[in-house]
Amino acid sequence: MIKNLAVAISIFCVHLYNAQNVYLSKVEKTNDNTDKFLYKKAETTLGSEYLGEIEVQGFSRDDAAVFSLIYKKAKEIGANTYSFKPFENIDGTPQVLNPSNYRIALYYTPKEKLVNQNGKLYVFASSDKDQKININKKDYLLTPRSYITLDIIPGEVYTISTKKLLGSTIKVQPKTNDENLYFQISSLKVKSDTSGIGGLNLKSGDIIGLEKSYAEFLSLIYIQNKQ
Structure with missing residues (x-):
């Protein structure tokens, strides 16, 4: 019984370690576009409309599953582009991305405004x-x-x-x-x-x-x- 309890605790810890919570932390507005893509917005991109934010809490090694959750949340408000939005340190400086907890800002960007790839x-x-x-x-x-x-x-x-x-x-x-x-x-x-x-x-x-x-x-x- 003790052995079974230890196994159960180990399984619980693995699930806890890989637990991921992805949610819309802010919704400013929505867009009714039907774009299937969700691209990272280049800093030089102009004409993007800010829609809201997503926060990711908890670490997971299954990056494809995390992206699937982000994609679904982004499409709920019609986003087709996003950018990293860092948290701030006490002194106001931006924090580097922490894969266990980060934010991304969501946008709608007209296709003609998307920056071309650089090969x-x-x-x-x-x-x-x-x-x-x-x-x-x-x-x-x-x-x-x-x-x-x-x-x-x-x-x-x-x-x-x-x-x-x-x-x-x-x-x-x-x-x-x-x-x-x-x-x-x-x-x-x-x-x-x-x-x-x-x-x-x-x-x-x-x-x-x-x-x-x-x-x-x-x-x-x-x-x-x-x-």
Whole structure:
């Protein structure tokens, strides 16, 4: 009985550690647009309409599930863009993003006001393990919850490998640098999402192609590793 109680307590602690509360903390106004995307708003974007705020409380390793909750809350008031809104220290200076508790401001931005992509290749680590990868014969070490970026050269072939005995290798050849490419190195078996809304749209072994909305969310909560 004591053993069963210990197991139950352990399971409860795991659930508590991964508990996540995502809620609309402020609603200024709503918008009736039907845009399916939810992009991170660039600082240079003009003409955005402020709608409200979301607060995330509690840490979870399941970033896709967290983004799904944020996406649903954002769409309740018609948001299609967002930005990080830091809490303030006692002296008024902004705090860095804490993945266990953060705020994002929600906006509606007309499509013609969205800033064009600048042609980068993003590669995200998983949320829990160091991973070695190779891109065009150069090695990189990705620490948990980090990412790297490389400038895209149109027409160049990019070979991404996970450097494992049974790991994956993919090749991509972007024709232009008008869009970004997003991939994540997964340490888990992940089922691809074919909806095209805030999920995964390509999988090759342990290298996953990410949908833009979800990838931009990861670029907010992960740390850029400048190697």
